Amino acid sequence: MFNLFKSKTNPIFEEILKTSKEQIKDLENYKTLTPNGKYEVLIFSAYVILNSQDLSGNEKLKYLKFLNGLRKDYQVNLSKNKTFDLISSRIDFIESEFQKQEDSKQYFFPGLYNIFYENPLTDKPQYSTNLPENAKFAIMLSLCIKDLSQ
Structure with a gap:
């Protein structure tokens, strides 16, 4: 009764x-x-999870809007529109990083390390030029991708 004015978040979004x-x-x-780096990880995680789940394009878009609403929690000082533009461009960037990794199994995701x-x-x-860090990061990231894709 007292929760009448609380907005309900999609439980799938909460799980993501x-x-x-x-x-x-x-x-x-x-x-x-x-x-800000944590927010970048949220975008990355959304990309991996949303591409591994059977959600409609509309549901994916709603999640990205939900993610946009979290920007202040991560000290993102961009407007709502600029943040949505950032999310959209990041998705393209993340796709290109995965394509490079697919083309060369030795790829260490230096762009993701950078962002x-x-x-x-x-x-x-x-692209980060810190190869020793990129190599360590790639191992950790591969574990995260595995967890996110399940």
Whole structure:
């Protein structure tokens, strides 16, 4: 009765968010993330989870809008529209990282390392040149991808 004014979040969205936050914790066991870096991991996790689940395009879009609404929790100081543009461009970037990994099994995801740890929320992601860190990161990331894809 007293919860009349609370908005209900889709339980699937809550589960995706919970799983994504677990990945943040796992990646932080490797190396500390800034709040913006954590938001990048949320976007990445959403990409992997949404592509491994049988959700409609409309449901996927609703989740990305839900993710946009979390931006202030992660100190993302972009407008709603700019954040949605960032999410859209990140999805394209993440797809390109996976394609490069598919083309070369020795690929260490230097672009993802850059947006998670070196330069989160940048308009133009770069590729990290820190090869020893990229190699360690790739091992941790592969475990996260496995967990997210289940």
